[in-house]
Amino acid sequence: MDNAFTVKNAKQILLKIKTIITEKEIKKKDLAQKLNLSQSALTSRLNQDNISIEALLEICNALNIDMNISFINKDDTK
Secondary structure (H helix, E strand, C coil): CCCCCCCCCHHHHHHHHHHHHHHCCCCHHHHHHHCCCCHHHHHHHHHCCCCCHHHHHHHHHHHCCCCCCCCCCHHHHC
C-alpha cells in the first residue's frame, strides 16, 4: 500500500489518517479505546488544525501503520 503524498499542513495528514480508518473499516469507538481516549476526544484530535508528532505516532501505532517522513528540497520537486 503506497500512500505517499506531499504534505502542506497538518490537516492533510489527519485527512489521510481518516481515510485509512475508513479503508480499514475501523470504528472510531474501537480506535479511541486502543488510545485510551473517549470517542469525543479522538474526534477532536482528528479534527484539530494542529497535531503533535507524538499524537500522530500514537494513532499510527493503534492503526498498526508506520509513518514515514522524508524531507525533500523544494527545488528538487520541480
